[in-house]
Amino acid sequence: MRRRFLLSAAVLLRAAPARAQPAWAPTRPVRIVVPLAPGGTADTIARLIADPLGAQLGQPVIVENRPGGTNTVGAVQVARAPADGHTLLYAPPPVQILNPLMMRSMPYDALADFAPVVALMRAPKLLVVRPDFPAADVAEFIAVARARPGGVTYASSGIGSSAHLAGAMLAQMAGIEMLHVPYRGTAPGVQDLMAGRVDMTLDTAAALLPLVREGRIRALAVSTRDPAEAAPGLPPIARTLPGFHDASFNYLLAPARTPPESIAALNAATNRVLADPTIRARYAGLGAEPVGGTSEDLAAMVREEIERWRGVIVAQRITIE
Template sequence: MNRRTLLAATGGLVALAGPARAQWKPERPMRLVVPFAPGGAADTVGRLLAEPLGAALGQPVTVENRPGGGTTIGAVNVARAAPDGLTLLYATPNVQILNPHLMRNLAYDPQADFTPVIAVLRAPKLLVVRPDFPARDVAGLIAHGKAKPEGLTYASAGVASSGHLAAAMFGQMAGLEMLHIPFRGTAPATQDVMAGRVDFMMDNIATLLPLVRDGRMRALGVSTAEPAVAAPELPPIGRTLPGFHDASFNYILAPGRTPPEIIGRLNAVLNTILDSPPLTSRFAILGIEKLGGTPDALAAMVREEHARWGPVIERGGIRIQ
């Protein structure tokens, strides 16, 4: 995700945020905690939302980076904050969906310690191989993997990363023997796939599509149930592997027990921001789907994804110590 490209839209978003109908108004500056280091995708989108949110509510919103512990450090910070609407968490699936399956002793209650505010975005993944890889499509990759006595190898940005879990689910559903090769980040993982040292990988479309467009990788399919807006020519993996679908999604949480009138105001303002043309156009360029909607819809999505990923993680024996 291009940080500079996204932040270029901020000025237009501030003007478009507009007033919300609800009456709650913060009396002090707000914090948006991002549980990752500065410069990454979550940090970039968090900053893109923070300025127009502050403009609409009449108080500045500071992005506070608290990386580490597989998002647990940032999550604990928000879980222990006062439920007054002044502290929010920019969440990824780790916080409530994956960490309860991956970690034996969480320092927070993934449900009781948070109140859903709004779903922000969903990002498809691409399944990619090197340009001269023998398989030309998903069916070919599965056939190639079943024909190899040692099975397939796949790269990821690290153990329990979104790419690791998506590829593990792919292998389980396809009945493949596969060896996971984790790296410290997406960049070195892509290098080894392009060099032919690893068979394939899955990662977010914003990261991999430029490499595909440049001819340095070949995409065999997209992870979402429908074709991606940014690459409509790529078939969904689920057309070959029925039932397969995956997309990373980001969302906003408040501390548990935050009053409904505060959640309602935050939700209304953020829906307006997400519907604004500057943001939707930037998301479209990067292949990202904006979500929005109600807190109840977000809560249902979290429950569904938590139930869906549990068996994948258990079957794969995936754990974070």
């Protein structure tokens, strides 16, 4: 009996460290490169998760902004970084999904140069119109646009922006013709929308909800296939145009050839952060929803988004330099 007890104790002592220690942990600070300027939703989300993610990993997580080149400057930096789990890319849609469809040449291979880690967030868009636009819902909006081919205008933050592409998808699926009016950023387009100089925009709930609540613009619908937590009470565009779905989709990537055990540890730690009720509440305040899931889930989401936008971008011949 004594010998069996000692043998069992030895087995338990050998097994305990394996359970207590993760297969991989960072040995120095982890960098999250955000390929956008400070201050936007992506930068805010990255900084929101950085400290709790660092607590999970046992090393500080530092956010670095590397804007430029429609997200390509920061993407190239991460693609060329050591594949050791200590450098991550905060990826908005242009990095892997949109730029390869719109740019004639790319400074990196959008899929082969990166390894998926975890999906961070989806942010629904709102279809909003100027205060006196003669439509109370999506069906009426489409009817007005159909009766005035090219006469309904929609604002975006520039050619190839998410608002431009969302409007193009709406026009394509509804069989209507609208005039795209690009601006240098979201704010000037929204200003003209409030002033009645343009008719509509499809942009993030975070940017538009405060103005909707103030009655300065009117919201007709949300862009996601299901009702959005960020805008309760608004119907999805898909109820009028089945299959319509669009949400700003952000996630974490690592350099290609990052070891699977590093990816798994980073994924698990991030999922724990995203499950925290305080983090989820902060997301909601930004008009965003946490996603999470496995790295395989993320890879499938990216493939789905590429195919969703391929049909719009190719059909509309949307290109950027």
